[in-house]
Amino acid sequence: MPVKLTITLEMGPGKTTILEQAVDKDFYRCLNFQVPTVHxxxxxxxxxxxxxxxxxxxxxxxxxxxxxxxxxxxxxxxxIYKPGQKARLYKVVELQDPNSIRIA
Structure with missing residues (x-):
């Protein structure tokens, strides 16, 4: 007989449902979910x-x-630089899409 499984993330006054599902005996599952950005x-x-x-x-x-x-x-x-030489500095920037694939 299935039971109802509910998983929520609570932050301050807010509540986000991560999973709400009817599950059977011996249910096992790994979940990926987006964690809210915090400052x-x-x-x-x-x-x-x-x-x-x-x-x-x-x-x-x-x-x-x-x-x-x-x-x-x-x-x-x-x-390696010798005394008096000018160093040329470059910023290294990498852009990734939401799937962590490098796009630039």
């Missing part, structure tokens, strides 16, 4: 609720969401 470290909660015939179970786990790290990489035109 500072934020504590959120993942809430898993299973509801069946007259029975309900719930488990809440706190998680830490950290802001994205911005890294600046500068490349030089050669690895």
């Amino acid at each position: 500072h470290r934020t504590v959120a909660s993942i809430n898993v609720t299973i509801t069946g015939e007259g029975v309900s179970m719930s488990k809440k786990t706190k998680i830490l969401i950290d802001r994205p790290a911005f890294i600046h990489i500068i490349q030089t035109d050669k690895p």
